Amino acid sequence: MNTADLGLPVDVPSTALFTDQYEFTMLQAAMKAGTAERRSVFEVFTRRLPEGRRYGVVAGTGRVLDAVENFRFDADVLGFLRERRILDEETLEWLAGYRFSGDIWGYPEGEVYFPGSPIMRVEGTFAECVLLETVILSILNHDSAIAAAASRMSSAAGERPIIEMGARRTHELAAVAASRAAYVGGFTSTSDLAAGFRYGIPTVGTSAHAFTLLHDRERDAFQAQVNSMGRGTTLLVDTYDVAEAVRTAVEVAGPELGAVRIDSGDLLLVAHRVRQQLDELGATSTKIIVTSDLDEYAIASLAAAPVDAYGVGTQLVTGSGHPTCSMVYKLVARAESADSGAPLVPVAKKSSGGKTSIGGRKWAARRLDEYGVVEAEVVGTGPVPDGLADRQLLVELVKGGDVVAREPLDVVRDRHTAARASLPLSATQLSRGEPVIPTEYVNGRTGSRTGS
Structure with a gap:
C-alpha cells in the first residue's frame, strides 16, 4: 500500500509510530510476563x-x-525505538516481524x-x-466527528448540494481525511485537490477575492475568469457592491452565467435580492452559492432562501463544535x-x-x-x-x-x-x-x- 493513499507524506514508511509509547511498554512487559500471546x-x-x-x-x-495493513516496523522505525531506548532487543526483534494476523x-x-x-x-x-489502539482511535474519532457534522449539515440542506472547503482551516493531512469524511456524511464535492486525487471525490473551485482585487476593475476580473473558464463559471460578487457586481457579471457572461457566490453579509436578505436581480436581468437559470462560516444551524435558517448550494469550511473540519467522538x-x-x-x-x-x-x-x-x-x-x-x-x-x-x-x-x-x-x-x-x-x-x- 502506497503511503500516499493514507494521506501521508511520501517519506513516512509506515503507520507504526502513529501510536502512544505505553502501547510498546505494555507489549514488552507482557512478553516478559508470558501473557502477550x-x-x-x-x-x-x-x-x-x-x-x-x-x-x-x-x-x-x-x-x-489501510493503516492496519501499513503497520510495519522497518529499519528506520526500529532504529528510532532503539536509539530512544524505549524497548529492549527481544521486543524489537519481535516487532521486526510484526504483521497483524x-x-x-x-x-x-x-x-x-x-x-x-x-x-x-x-x-x-x-x-x-x-x-493498534491509538492509530484506530485517532482515525475513527476524527473522521466520525467530521462525518456526524457533515450529516447534520447535509440533512439541513435537503436536496441542495454542499461543497467541503475547509482545507485552510485545519492541518494539511487532517484536511484530506476531513474531506473524505464529509463526503461520507453527504457533502457532494470538495475544494481539496489532494482529497480528489486520493479518494476520487469531485473537486470544484473558481476564484477568491484576491483575483478581483488583482485587476483594475471588477469587470476586468470577471471577463478574465469567463475567458478562461467559460460562461458556466461561478463569479464571486461581494468584493465591493453586490448589486453592481451582479449586474456586471451578467453583462460579461450573459444569461448563461453559471452561478454567483455570496461570501458575506445577511445571506438570507442578500440571496433574495440577488435572485430577484438575476431574474430581472434574464439570468433565470444562474444559481446562487453561499459561503461565509456556515454550520448546520445557518444552513437550516436558509431553507426558505433562493439558495442553490452551500460551501462549508471551518465548522465542518472542526466537527461543528465537537471535533472528537470520545x-x-x-x-x-x-x-x-x-x-x-x-x-x-x-x-x-x-x-x-x-x-x-x-x-x-x-x-x-x-x-x-x-x-x-x-x-x-x-x-x-x-x-x-x-x-x-x-x-x-x-x-x-x-x-x-x-x-x-x-x-x-x-x-x-x-x-x-x-x-x-x-x-x-x-x-x-x-x-x-x-x-x-x-x-x-x-x-x-x-x-x-x-x-x-
Missing part, C-alpha cells in the same frame, strides 16, 4: 454522544484498514451508531492488538492462558467516575417497530435472541490479517443516507436532545436486559 478481544465504542447529538456516524473504516469486525462505514455500540472489534493476541478501545475479553484453545473470559474496568465498561465479546443489532422504523440499539453477549439474528450490524473487515471488506466511497455514502433515513424523524432535528433511540444491553445466556 493470550488471545484477546478489544472493542471500540463511546460511552456517550457529544452533547445534544441524536446519533453518530461511523467514518474512517477504510482508512483504518487477527480478525477485525465492525459496523459498516457510513452506518449510524449510539452510546455503547461496539463499532469495531479487534481480535488476536494481546501483543498484536494492543499496538471513542475508546477497551479489552473486553481475554484467554485464560496462551494456549490456542484456552477459553475467553470477560474482563471490564469497574472503577467509578462514569468510566465503567461491560465485559464480553459483543454483538449488536437494531430492533425495528411495527412500522419498520428503528426503535432500539441492542448490544449483547452470548446467543443472539430470536428476531435479531438477521438484524446484526457487525461485518467482517479483516480475516486472518487480510482485508476482506474494502468498498468504494460512493457505496459508503449511500449507506449513510439509507441508515439516517431508517431512524425516527426526530433524528434530524437540530435542537439539542438525547440519542434518538436507546441502547439496550442483553445477556443472551441469562436473558437479562438493561437500558441506557
